Amino acid sequence: MNAFPGYRPLRGNEMVLTSDTATYRITGDVVIQGVLRDGRGYVQLTLPGISPEQLADLTSSQVFLAELYADGTRIYTTPGLVVVDPEGKDVTGQVVVAALA
Numbered sequence: 001m002n003a004f005p006g007y008r009p010l011r012g013n014e015m016v017l018t019s020d021t022a023t024y025r026i027t028g029d030v031v032i033q034g035v036l037r038d039g040r041g042y043v044q045l046t047l048p049g050i051s052p053e054q055l056a057d058l059t060s061s062q063v064f065l066a067e068l069y070a071d072g073t074r075i076y077t078t079p080g081l082v083v084v085d086p087e088g089k090d091v092t093g094q095v096v097v098a099a100l101a
Contacts, residue, residue, distance in 0.1 A: 005043060009033040010076050014069040015047065017054070019061035024054045032068050032076055035097065043081055045096045055094060059083045063101040 015030040016023060028048035035044045045066060058064055063080040080101035088095035 005032050005034045005076060005078070007034045007036075010068055012068040012070040012075060014072075015045070016067040016069070017047075017058060017064055018067075019057050019064040021061065022054075022057055024050070024057075026050055026054075030068060032066065032078070037097070040099075042084060043078060043098045043100075045098065047094045047096060050094045050096075055086055055096070058096065059086045064098075 010032045012030050013027060015026045015032075017026065026047050026049060029046070030048065031044075031046040033044045033046075035042050043066075061082070063082060065080060066078045067074055068076040078098075081098035082101045083096055084099050085097040086094075088097065
């Protein structure tokens, strides 16, 4: 599945992020969820343990993809995304908001 993820959180234990320069594997309680901001739809990613270098790479990428896995099974793949807001944090990790590329 690679359409807009909807507003119900999709949870997994691994996310693979592929930018135009690198691929990163993030483990932990990872979440993809559709959110509305100012009437526009975005994709929100909760990424525990992402390093500042990985976040900087995603932020500077032309486009990136995210694949969500639960116990080794891929359950969701995003369309191409660009980072809109890399600065959010919550108790579970870094929150990145992205728009369709």
